[in-house]
Amino acid sequence: MVKELGKKVIAQNKKARHDYSILDVMECGIVLSGTEVKSLRAGRASLVDGFAMVNNGELWLSGVHIPEYTEGTWNNHTPRRERKLLIHRKEIDKLEAETKQGGLTLVPLSLYFKDGKAKIELALAKGKKSHDKRATLMEQQATREVNRELSRRNSGKSER
Numbered sequence: 001m002v003k004e005l006g007k008k009v010i011a012q013n014k015k016a017r018h019d020y021s022i023l024d025v026m027e028c029g030i031v032l033s034g035t036e037v038k039s040l041r042a043g044r045a046s047l048v049d050g051f052a053m054v055n056n057g058e059l060w061l062s063g064v065h066i067p068e069y070t071e072g073t074w075n076n077h078t079p080r081r082e083r084k085l086l087i088h089r090k091e092i093d094k095l096e097a098e099t100k101q102g103g104l105t106l107v108p109l110s111l112y113f114k115d116g117k118a119k120i121e122l123a124l125a126k127g128k129k130s131h132d133k134r135a136t137l138m139e140q141q142a143t144r145e146v147n148r149e150l151s152r153r154n155s156g157k158s159e160r
Contacts, residue, residue: 004116010040011111013047018133020107020125029086030061030111030118035069035076040118042069045111052085052106052122054096059085061120064108085120098124 016022032040039045050064061083068076098104109121128136 004113007112007114009110009112010043011045011047013050013107013109015048016107016109016123016125018136019128020105020123021128021132022109022123022125023104024124025109026087026091026122026124027114028059028120028122030120031084031086032066032118036066037118038071039066039069040111040113047108047111050108052108054092054099057089057092059087059092059095059106061085061108064111085122095124103127 044067046065048065050061052059052061054060063080064083065080095106099106104124104126107123107125109123111118111120113119
């Protein structure tokens with residue numbers, strides 16, 4: 001059997017980058033059952049309500065929706081169950097200290113297969129206030145307009 005190579009993205013949490021300021025990003029393995037893997041290979045998952053937490057020295061992922069496998073039998077998985085994340089002990093201790101320190105949370109950014117293994121990109125993030133979100137959107141719009149004008153000038157399609 002040929003082993004998969006490369007990275008195949010299954011789901012992304014675009015709302016997280018809007019709602020949170022991303023401070024640190026890490027890659028974690030994820031413990032899945034057989035029907036969950038089959039459902040992910042079909043490209044079905046949602047990270048929108050997901051978050052991670054440290055519980056008894058282990059990192060757990062909650063709120064991520066992996067729908068039941070359609071071809072599954074009575075042995076199918078629960079769609080919103082807690083899933084254990086695989087990460088080094090030192091990193092777990094560091095994350096636990098930073099989240100307890102104040103105002104920080106662990107948010108999943110993307111779920112993907114890397115060389116045939118399911119991985120999740122987890123971010124240490126701080127929640128944004130509504131005025132911060134507006135400022136970020138205005139900055140993005142300004143840079144987009146500047147880039148648009150520069151490309152117009154470079155291509156020779158000046159408005160004069």
